[in-house]
Amino acid sequence: MYIGDLHIHSHYSRATSKDCTLESLDIHARRKGIQLLGTGDFTHPAWRKEMSEKLICKEEGIYILKEDPTKGKMLPWDQGQTHFVISGEISSIYKKDGKVRKVHSLILLPSIEDGEVLSKKLETVGNLNSDGRPILGLSCHDLLEITLDVCPKAIYVPAHIWTPHFSLFGAFSGFDTVEECFGDLAPYIHAMETGLSSDPPMNWRISSLDRYQLISNSDAHSPSKLGREANLFDTEMSYTGLYDAIQYGKGLEGTIEFFPEEGKYHYDGHRKCHLCLSPVQTQGYKGICPVCGKKLTIGVSHRVEQLADREEGFVKEKSRPFESLIPLQEIITASIGLSPSSKKGVAQYEEMLEKLGTEFDILRKVPLEDIRKGFGNLLSEGIRRLRMGEVKRSAGFDGEYGSIELFEPWERSQLEGQLDFFAGLGISIQEEKQKMSETIGREHKHKEEKGKNKELEERSMPIQLNERQKEAATIVSRTISIIAGPGTGKTKTLVSRILHLLKERKVPSTEITALTFTNQAAKELEERLKNDLGKKGRISRMQIGTFHSICLQFLQDQGMEFSIVEEWEALEIAEKVLEEVGIKRKASSFLKDVSRRKAGEKEGKELPEEAFQAYHRVLMERKLLDFDDLLLTTLSLLQEDKQGKIKRKQFSYLLVDEFQDINQVQYKLIKMWNQGGKELFVIGDPDQAIYGFRGSHGACFEKLQEDFTNLIRISLVDNYRSTPQILSAALPLISNNKGIERRMEAVRKEGPLLRLVETKSFQSEASFVAREISRLIGGLDMLDAQDKGGEREASLLPSFSDIGILYRTHRQGDVLEKALKKEGIPYIVTGRDDFLTEKNVR
Ligand SMILES: [Zn+2]
Ligand SMILES: [Zn+2]
Ligand SMILES: [Zn+2]
Structure with a gap:
């Protein structure tokens, strides 16, 4: 041979x-x-x-x-x-x-x-x-x-x-x-x-x-x-x-x-739009790019599709075997990161040839154990994956080269440790793989039917997504709106979408901005992305942050000089202004209404124009901006920029988390930032709005639909958090909200039944709750105990710390407290402070 x-x-x-x-x-x-x-x-x-x-x-x-x-x-x-x-x-x-x-x-x-x-x-x-x-x-x-x-x-x-x-x-x-x-x-x-x-x-x-x-x-x-x-x-x-x-x-x-x-022209697509499409997808879009609206560039695979008279995946009878290989130097680069032009890379290549055999022998035949012994785990694992066809392929398109990857960045460091561990125990990796594949055999078989490529694609996704989540993470459109109810994997979907943009569509991180509502959420998002992309992640140049932090950065980038007003200073200014204008009012409540007006919302109490202007003047004099000003100033800068001198490239791919919570100013900001951009992706749950948009909850989703007529909407319906009992009780209730039909399916198994108790008043409701707790706990005194808990095993009874009470308003809370005190039930009230004023929410 x-x-x-x-x-x-x-x-x-x-x-x-x-x-x-x-x-x-x-x-x-x-x-x-x-x-x-x-x-x-x-x-x-x-x-x-x-x-x-x-x-x-x-x-x-x-x-x-x-x-x-x-x-x-x-x-x-x-x-x-x-x-x-x-x-x-x-x-x-x-x-x-x-x-x-x-x-x-x-x-x-x-x-x-x-x-x-x-x-x-x-x-x-x-x-x-x-x-x-x-x-x-x-x-x-x-x-x-x-x-x-x-x-x-x-x-x-x-x-x-x-x-x-x-x-x-x-x-x-x-x-x-x-x-x-x-x-x-x-x-x-x-x-x-x-x-x-x-x-x-x-x-x-x-x-x-x-x-x-x-x-x-x-x-x-x-x-x-x-x-x-x-x-x-x-x-x-x-x-x-x-x-x-x-x-x-x-x-x-x-x-x-x-x-x-x-190859550079394997698939169809648009290089500029970071869009690579299979022939079938191109047909789905009728040959027109869903991002820019122009004609798509057709690749080799499409040409084959045009002339083909058999389905994809057809295997010819008596066909000759073939092996798919990549050059050894590329494997060295992919496995241990040495470039073929570097001294070390060349030395490694030469040494492998000298010790193991010809390049084709190394790629095709040399026992993996020999490679591992001489050249380490990663190289032998890399070659094993190549031989098994376990590689991740990203197709080239519209002049952009494709790539073959053997490892995910996060995998390499993990694998190195794991393989060392097996070797240390004297277990061959082959054996271990065998065992693993036996345990997951059933799952495997099922996947095999979908074709090798697909399986690899899925394997390479560190987080498993359900069908709708996957669609939300990968769909291409100018504007995408995702309705993600509680427990449907909202953050997971958002993270996967960003990873998809970075890894599959090769969007530069400098063109992506992700907006969150809290600093906490921004940090979490960043952590999850880093986790997947490996330590030297590509996200360092990506914008992730709250509206406020991104506006702050934006204004600084424009060369503006200002400070953010501290809370105590704002109160001080407000007090002075109110005194001057002669209005008797608490400074804090005045500031709340100032904020509401700036955000374009209804004010709680009437806000005298004079006082509002006076307050604003003082801030201007001292070169101070409050949180709302950050947004407003950014917005007016963008609106005045008719010639488009301000760079908006980093907002080309704009993703907005908790979209239900945005106010009108934030809505306008999103539109201005993303003007001339490529994609706008919003995700949230209209039923969880805690801030009002034009007074009606979740209306921003409808506004978006009006403003972007070809918007694609996907609802995530698989609920991973609640039992079917809870969902079937909650859905009819939440369906009273305006908007589209609410649908949710429980992934969890059946749970305990729900009981609905109707009472005539707050008071009778509260005393029922107190008595019910007493019953659950097995009685609060001797007499009770015999009566209520006698026949139950003590270890099965809940303790006070296992029980929670949720209430809607503080008034309701007060009545409940009274009833609990009367029964002598110990309790802790949490979240009494208005959490909206807390820093991490801002
Ligand atoms: Zn030729
Ligand atoms: Zn030639
Ligand atoms: Zn395009």
Whole structure:
């Protein structure tokens, strides 16, 4: 069995490395573990001259260098010189059926002499001197005809058939069928080169390709890229052996593939909108970007979809196996963070080659235990994951490269410890994995049906989301509003959305702002993000904070000089102002109404304009802003900025937590900040509004719907907190609120029944509560105890600290307290202070 890479280029081709010489190619192929290499560029006279001088024929049609370029300095496991077969690529650019066609073709020949003769013929058509991969105005049909005329044993393979710009099926200038391209000569085509942008499963979906052999080559432009894709052959090392394998599949054992997702045009999307879409998703959006409204850029996968007559996931019968690999240097980077260009990275790579074998051996065969012993847990685990296909793929789109990840950042540090632990116990990781997979076997099986990719996608999400949460975290729209009732995983969803933007959609953290209502919530959000992204998280440059803290930062960024008025100072100013104006009123209540007016809400008591203005004047004189001023000043700055001089990029992706609690000023701020931005995402529960919006709770959700007509709304309905009994009692009640229908489903199992007791007055309600507590506790005195708790086990009785009473108003509380005192029940009242004035709420 040997590995062959047949499509490469010499240093005579454009945009290739100077290092593409026969000697260097020989050495690099040996290090990779490739035994047979195409020479590339046979049409180029100078390259052919080099070949004639340096190569000798070893077997029929197979060449080696006359002199071994390693000069004896071979790696310990080296199996000897690389074999070459004559190959080249031609770019045909021509017009057919009124359309310009651009197609690349790979040609393999049985000898240098055949290369000479074919080149002489092609010279009459175009210039072969300027580029190792010449451009000819010759149709594919005519090129094939000439080639077979000159050399009946030539192999002609359409190259990288899905590449958008230069290929047989290319979206821009290709064909829909082989026949359309080659006409009557179509039967002479026997194989297709799938190219970096597709893998066999993508090709299996087109039934008309069933009759072709699928081969894969690196199309390397530098020796280090050799073998990015390659073929496994089990034939004799001769041109005839190779011919039978490529043309008839005899001895073609399989291919080594790149992950097609890595290519720049795998999926559809918009680079600017950070939007990558699968073909199905694109169809869902009718080809129009849901963010900016323009036409989406179509990728390779979509082109396959257009020509496919089979479903995604179709497995061709008797298909050849293939392995998806990434270069060892990339694994070193992904596992232990050493870059391939760094000294340490190079040293690590060299050492692995020296001790373990060729690169392909290391990637495919060397026992993991050997890798672990010599080079540590992370590298062996990285290679294990690659071999098992347990990688996370993010597809490239619209010119943006895709990526293959082996580890999540948070995983690496965790894994290192865990694997050390197993090794310390003498348990092999394999055994441990086995055990783990047995325990989760059932879950696994279920997931397997959904396809490997999906499973990996889910595995890579550290937090499991239910269907609706997942939709909320990933949906794309200009404006998204999420209704998240109590216990439905609101914060989890918000965190997942931000992670999705950062990791999947690659939105720069500098374009994201998350608004919370308390500093506490901001801190929590930051912690959860850090947890997932690893220590050196990408969130340091992301804005997370309350309206006040973000406005403060915003005003400072604009170069404004001011201080925030302290509470005592505000009270002092208020007292003075009230005295001057001659109004008898408590300063604190006056300030509350000032705040309400500034927030655009109804005032509690009438607020005399004179006093309001006077207070405001004093603040201005002292260059002071109160909390409301922070918001108002920011808003007016933004509103005055008609030319858009103020940068709003960091608000491009604006996420608002506890949206039900925003007031009108905050609502306007959100709109101004996000003006010209990409996405606005709000989440909250209209039924939990503690601040009024225009006096009616949760109305901001409706206002948003009016202002953004194409808004998408999702309601999270799975409640993880309460029992079905509680929900079924609460829902009818809460359904009296205005707005959409309330729906919630309990995830928890049945709980104790709920009892509804109706009483005539506060007083009788309170005394019922007191008596009920006495009953629960098993009686408060001897007499009671015999009566009420006698037949119950003492350890089953609740104690006072197990019982809580909730009440709505302070008046109700007072009555309750009286009743409890009367029964002699000890109690603690909590939250008596108006918590809205507390600092952490602000
Ligand atoms: Zn090409
Ligand atoms: Zn090429
Ligand atoms: Zn767009």
